[in-house]
Amino acid sequence: MILLNRALTARRNDLIAVQAMHLSPTSRFGGLAILMTLTVAVMVGPSQTNPQVLQILACALPVFLVGIFEDSGWHITPRLRLVAAALGSLAAVAVFGSVIDRLGLAPLEFLLNHRYFAVAFTILVVTGVTQSFNLLDGLHGLCGFSMILIAVALAMIASRDSYAPVAQIMPVLVTAIAGFLVLNYPFGFIFLGDTGATVIGFILSYTAVEMLHRQPDLSPWALTLVFFWPIADMLLTIARRLARRHPTTQPDRMHFHHVLMRVLEIRALHKKNRAISNPAATAILMPLIAAPSVVGVLVWNRNDLSLMASLCFAALFFAAYQGLVQHAKRRHGHGMPPTHTKRRNVLRGRVVAK
Secondary structure: OOOHHOOOOOOOOHHHHHOOOOOOOOOOOOHHHHHHHHHHHHHHHOOOOHHHHHHHHOOHHHHHHHHHHOOOOOOOOOHHHHHHHHHHHHHHHHHHHHOOOOOOEEEEHHOOOOHOOOOOOOOHHHHHHHHHHHHOOOOOHHHHHHHHHHHHHHHHHHHOOHHHHHHHHHHHHHHHHHHHHHHOOOOOEEOOOOHHHHHHHHHHHHHHHHHHHHHHOOOHHHHHHOOOHHHHHHHHHHHHHHHOOOOOOOOOOOHHHHHHHHHHHHHHHHHHHHHHHHHHHHHHHHHHHHHHHHHHOOOOOHHHHHHHHHHHHHHHHHHHHHHHHHHHHHHHHOOOOOOHHHHHHHHHHHHHHO
C-alpha cells in the first residue's frame, strides 16, 4: 500500500490541506489493508460470525467507495460523505433491523417507541459517529489507537452478556489495526485514510447499535462513554464552527489534538520538530481517551452512573480544551495555527520550489 501511493501522488497533494500535520506525501491506504485483512480473517474464521460481519461490510459499501475515491486523489465533497454514511446506515437497519430504541431519558424514550423516529435517529447517530472518526484522524496513531480501545471495550461488554459474534470478531479487528500501527506510529509511514477511518468507524458504531438491541441490560450511556472522545470532538467542532459562523464542513486545525500539539511546540519543541510533537501528542492523549471507555466497561449495565459519568467527562473535556487554547494564546501571541489561506500559500510555495 505504501508503494501504491507513489502512482497516485501526482493527483493528490495532502500537504496543502488545512488540517495536514505531516511534512511529506504519505500513503492513505492503511485502511484498505486493514479491511482486506478483516475480510480474509472472516472468510477463514468461525462460521457463526461470518454472516454478520460480511453483512456489515456489505452495508458499508457506499462508505467504502466514497473513501477509496477520496484516498485515490478524487475530491469528494463532505455532503457526499454524509450521504454515503447515511445510505450505509439505512442498509444496515434494513438488513439487521436493529435501531436505537432506548436512551434512559423519559422524553426521548417516548419518541423512540415510534419505529420511524427510531430509524431516523439511528441513521443520524451512526452517520455522525462514522464521520467523527475521520475528524479524529489527525495525528500518527491517534485514530488507530482509539479504534483499538473502542473495539476492546465492545468485546469486553459483549462477553459480559455472552454476545459471541462481537466478542469473537473484535479481537480480529484489533490485531489488524495493530499491524497497521506498526507502520503508522510513531513515524507515520502510512495513514488510515478516509477509507479506514470511516469504514471502521461505521463497523464499530453499528456494532454498538446491534449490541444495544441484543443486550437488554446494556446502557446506551455506557456506549456513549466507550465512544466518548470521537463524539465529544465532533460535537465541539460543530459548536465551534457554528459559533464562529464557519461552515460546519470546512476543515480546520482547531481540534483538541491539533491544539495540544501546538502547545507542545510552544512549550518545549518547535514546528521543525513536528516529527516528535506529532506522536508525542498522541501518547499524551491516549490515557485521556482510554479513561471514558474504561468507565463505560465498568458501568456497562448502570444507566444512571453512565449518564453522570458522561456529563462529568463532557465538562472535563470542554474545560481542558479551553485551557489549552487560552494557554497557547498567552504563550505565543494568538498561539494558534496560521490562517487557512496563509498556510496553503506557504505550502504551495514549497511545492513549486521543489
